[in-house]
Amino acid sequence: MSGILIKNGRVIDPANNIDAELDLLIEDGRIVELGHALAVADAEVIDASGLLVTPGLVDIHVHLRDPGLEYKEDVISGTRAAAAGGVTSLACMPNTSPIIDNLAICRYIITKAQEQGSANVFPIGSITKGLKGETLSEMGELKEGGCVAFSDDGVPVVSSELMRRGLEYADTFDAPIISHAEDLSLVGSGVMNEGPVATELGLKGIPWVAEDAMTARDIMLAEFTGGRLHMAHVSTRGSVELVRQAKARGVRVTCEATPHHFTLTDEAVRGYDTNAKMNPPLRSQQDRDAVRAGLADGTIDAIATDHAPHHIDEKNVEFAIAMNGIVGLETLLPLTLQLVKENVIDLNRAIALMTCQPARVIGIDRGTLSRGAFADIALINPDLEWELVPEQLHSKSRNTPFAGRKMQGTTMKTLLAGNIVFER
Amino acid sequence: MNFSHRHVLGIKQFNADELNFILDTAESFKEINTRKIKKVPTLRGKTIINLFFEASTRTRTSFEIAGKRLSADTVNISGSSSSVVKGETLEDTARNIESMHPDIIVMRHGASGSSEYLAARLDCSVVNAGDGTHEHPSQALLDAFTIRQHKGEISGLKVAIIGDITHSRVVRSNIDCLNKLGAEVLICGPKTMLPPGLERLGCRLVSGLTEALTDADVVMMLRIQRERQGKTLIPSLREYARYFGLNETNLKLAKPDAIVMHPGPMNRGVEISTAVADGPQNVILDQVENGVAVRMALLYLAAGGEQQSED
Ligand SMILES: [Zn+2]
Numbered sequence: 001m002s003g004i005l006i007k008n009g010r011v012i013d014p015a016n017n018i019d020a021e022l023d024l025l026i027e028d029g030r031i032v033e034l035g036h037a038l039a040v041a042d043a044e045v046i047d048a049s050g051l052l053v054t055p056g057l058v059d060i061h062v063h064l065r066d067p068g069l070e071y072k073e074d075v076i077s078g079t080r081a082a083a084a085g086g087v088t089s090l091a092c093m094p095n096t097s098p099i100i101d102n103l104a105i106c107r108y109i110i111t112k113a114q115e116q117g118s119a120n121v122f123p124i125g126s127i128t129k130g131l132k133g134e135t136l137s138e139m140g141e142l143k144e145g146g147c148v149a150f151s152d153d154g155v156p157v158v159s160s161e162l163m164r165r166g167l168e169y170a171d172t173f174d175a176p177i178i179s180h181a182e183d184l185s186l187v188g189s190g191v192m193n194e195g196p197v198a199t200e201l202g203l204k205g206i207p208w209v210a211e212d213a214m215t216a217r218d219i220m221l222a223e224f225t226g227g228r229l230h231m232a233h234v235s236t237r238g239s240v241e242l243v244r245q246a247k248a249r250g251v252r253v254t255c256e257a258t259p260h261h262f263t264l265t266d267e268a269v270r271g272y273d274t275n276a277k278m279n280p281p282l283r284s285q286q287d288r289d290a291v292r293a294g295l296a297d298g299t300i301d302a303i304a305t306d307h308a309p310h311h312i313d314e315k316n317v318e319f320a321i322a323m324n325g326i327v328g329l330e331t332l333l334p335l336t337l338q339l340v341k342e343n344v345i346d347l348n349r350a351i352a353l354m355t356c357q358p359a360r361v362i363g364i365d366r367g368t369l370s371r372g373a374f375a376d377i378a379l380i381n382p383d384l385e386w387e388l389v390p391e392q393l394h395s396k397s398r399n400t401p402f403a404g405r406k407m408q409g410t411t412m413k414t415l416l417a418g419n420i421v422f423e424r
Numbered sequence: 425m426n427f428s429h430r431h432v433l434g435i436k437q438f439n440a441d442e443l444n445f446i447l448d449t450a451e452s453f454k455e456i457n458t459r460k461i462k463k464v465p466t467l468r469g470k471t472i473i474n475l476f477f478e479a480s481t482r483t484r485t486s487f488e489i490a491g492k493r494l495s496a497d498t499v500n501i502s503g504s505s506s507s508v509v510k511g512e513t514l515e516d517t518a519r520n521i522e523s524m525h526p527d528i529i530v531m532r533h534g535a536s537g538s539s540e541y542l543a544a545r546l547d548c549s550v551v552n553a554g555d556g557t558h559e560h561p562s563q564a565l566l567d568a569f570t571i572r573q574h575k576g577e578i579s580g581l582k583v584a585i586i587g588d589i590t591h592s593r594v595v596r597s598n599i600d601c602l603n604k605l606g607a608e609v610l611i612c613g614p615k616t617m618l619p620p621g622l623e624r625l626g627c628r629l630v631s632g633l634t635e636a637l638t639d640a641d642v643v644m645m646l647r648i649q650r651e652r653q654g655k656t657l658i659p660s661l662r663e664y665a666r667y668f669g670l671n672e673t674n675l676k677l678a679k680p681d682a683i684v685m686h687p688g689p690m691n692r693g694v695e696i697s698t699a700v701a702d703g704p705q706n707v708i709l710d711q712v713e714n715g716v717a718v719r720m721a722l723l724y725l726a727a728g729g730e731q732q733s734e735d
Binding site for chain 2: 129134135136137138139140141159161162165168169171172173225227
C-alpha cells in the first residue's frame with residue numbers, strides 16, 4: 001500500500017492549533033500521520049517546501065446552477081473552479097431548476113459530484129417548497145438524504161411566522177437555517193447600495209436598513225425559538241453589530257462574509273460595471289470596514305464566496321436589469337490572504353475562516369488535518385503574484401469585478417481524499 | 425374517601441388519592457356495562473344536559489350512554505342547533521339551560537377556560553368534556569384507567585406521548601394525571617408542535633422518536649389535527665409519518681409488552697400505521713369501552729355520590 005507523503009511544508013490546521021513545519025502522510029485517502037521528518041518507503045513524495053499545507057478550503061455559499069441553469073455553471077465546472085481555488089468542499093444553494101426541495105434533486109447533485117466532480121458537494125435544501133415562502137420543505141428527509149442546511153437564498157422568507165416554524169422544524173433535525181436577509185419593501189426597486197455613489201450615478205438605492213431590519217428579525221426569531229441561524233453574506237455595519245450582540249447574549253447565530261464585501265465598496269459600481277452588481281450590494285467604506293472588524297474579532301465565522309455565475313448575456317446589459325452576483329471560487333484565497341497582508345487578520349485566522357469554521361457551521365467533518373480525516377488538502381503558495389484573467393477561470397462564467405487585478409497567493413495543488421484534483 | 429368536588433373541570437383540581445378514587449369508582453361501574461341489563465338506578469331523577477359546542481360524536485355518545493346507564497335523563501344540545509349561532513353569549517345560553525334545572529351540564533367548547541367560566545356562573549355541576557386545548561379530564565382518566573387495566577400499576581411506568589402537543593385537547597390533562605399517578609412522561613414531536621414550558625407540566629422533552637419509544641411501557645399517539653395545524657407546522661403528512669409516525673418497526677423499540685394508545689379519531693398511515701392500530705399491542709378500543717365506565721364515575725361523583733336505593 002503506497003501512500004503520499006507531503007514533505008517540508010508549513011502545516012496550518014487551525015482546528016488543531018497546528019502551525020509548524022511538518023510532514024504529512026496520506027493513505028487510502030485519509031491523513032494517517034503528521035510529524036517531523038517522516039520517512040516512508042515507497043510513498044509518493046510531494047515536496048511542499050515554501051508552501052502552506054492547509055485543509056482544503058470550505059465554501060458554504062455557492063450557486064452551482066445545476067440542474068436547470070447549466071449554461072451558467074454545472075457540478076463539473078463549478079467543482080473544477082473550486083479545486084482551482086483550493087476549495088475541496090462546498091455547499092450549494094437550492095435556487096436551481098427544479099429547486100432543491102426534494103430528495104431526487106438532492107441525490108442527483110451528490111451523485112453527480114461524486115462521479116464527476118472535483119470537490120465534495122453538500123446541498124443546501126430550501127426552507128420552503130419551491131422557494132415560494134408558503135410551506136416548509138421536507139427537511140427531515142432532505143437532511144437524511146445529505147442536505148446540510150436549509151435556505152431560501154436569493155429571497156428572504158417574508159412571513160415571520162414561517163421563518164419561526166422553519167427555525168423550529170430545522171432544529172428538530174439539528175440543521176441550521178441560512179438566512180438571506182433583506183426586507184423587500186425597503187429594497188424596492190433598488191439596484192445598488194443607497195448612498196452618495198448611487199445618488200451621483202442616478203441609480204436606485206438599496207438602504208443598509210433593508211438588511212439590518214431582516215437580520216434583527218431573524219436573530220430575534222432564533223433567540224425565541226432556540227433554533228440555529230446562520231446569516232449569509234452580512235454586508236453592513238449594522239448586521240455585523242447585530243450578530244455580535246446576539247452572540248454575546250448566547251443566541252445560536254453564526255454568519256459569513258464574502259470576499260467582495262470585505263474588499264470592495266460601492267465605488268466599484270462607477271462606470272456602471274454590472275460585474276459590481278450583486279445582492280447584497282457592495283456597500284460603503286464604513287460597512288466594508290465593519291465587516292473587516294467582524295472578521296478580526298470573531299463575530300464573523302466564515303468567509304464564503306456567494307459564487308454566482310451568470311452568462312455574459314445576463315451581465316452585458318444596462319445596469320438596472322443586469323443579474324446579481326459574481327463568480328468567487330477562484331478569488332477566495334488571494335482576496336482573503338490580502339487581509340493578512342493588510343494586517344486585518346493573521347494567517348491562522350484567515351485559514352480558519354476558510355476551513356474548520358465554515359465546516360462547523362454546516363456540521364461537516366471536513367476542514368481539518370486531524371489524523372483519520374479525509375485528505376482534502378490545499379498546498380498554497382502565499383506569495384505567488386498573478387493577474388486575474390477572466391478567460392483563464394475554470395468556471396463556465398466570467399462575471400468578476402476583479403478582471404486584471406494583481407493577486408497574491410494561490411493554491412499550487414489541491415488534493416481531494418488524497419487525489420490531486422488541481423495542479424498549477 | 426370524602427369526594428368534595430361539585431365540578432369536574434380538569435385534572436388540575438385532583439390529587440393522586442382523588443384520581444385513584446375516581447378510577448376505583450369507575451372500576452365498580454365497569455361491570456355494569458357487560459351485564460345483560462346495562463342499567464342501574466343510581467342517578468334516577470337526575471337531569472344531565474350534554475352541551476356540545478363542537479362536534480365530538482365519540483365523547484358525546486360516551487357521556488350520553490354513561491348517563492343513561494345510571495338512569496339519568498340525558499338531553500343533547502349541539503352547538504349548531506343551539507341559540508349560539510344566533511349570537512347568544514355562552515353565559516345566556518347556560519342560564520337558559522339552567523332554568524330547566526339540570527343537575528349536571530357536560531360541556532364541550534372550543535374555548536380554553538370555558539368550563540371554568542361556566543362553573544363560576546351556574547349552580548348546577550359542570551363536567552368538562554374538553555375546553556379548547558386546555559383540559560379534557562374524562563379522556564385523561566379513561567387513559568389512566570386503561571393503563572391500570574393492562575399494567576396493574578401506573579407508578580413507575582414510562583409513558584411516551586408523541587405528536588402535536590400544541591393543538592392536542594387532551595395532552596395537558598394526560599401529563600398532569602400520569603405525573604400525579606407516578607408515571608414518567610416523555611414528550612416528543614416536531615419542534616413546531618411543542619409549546620414552551622412543557623417541562624413545567626411534569627414531563628420530559630426528548631429529541632426524537634427513537635429516544636421516546638425506547639423501553640416505553642405505554643405509547644400514546646396524538647392525532648394530527650389537520651384542520652387546526654394550518655400549513656406551516658409540517659411540510660407534509662408523508663414526512664410526518666416518516667419521523668413521528670408509529671409503525672411496526674419503531675414500536676419494537678418499546679418494551680415487548682408495551683401498549684399502544686390513541687385518543688381517536690385516528691389518521692391511519694399518518695401518526696399510526698394500520699398494522700399497529702390493529703395490532704396486538706393496541707388497546708384503542710379498550711380506551712373507548714373504559715370511557716363509559718369512567719364517565720359514569722364522574723357523573724356519579726359530580727352528582728354528589730348519592731346512591732339511589734334499588735327499589
Ligand atoms: Zn443570498
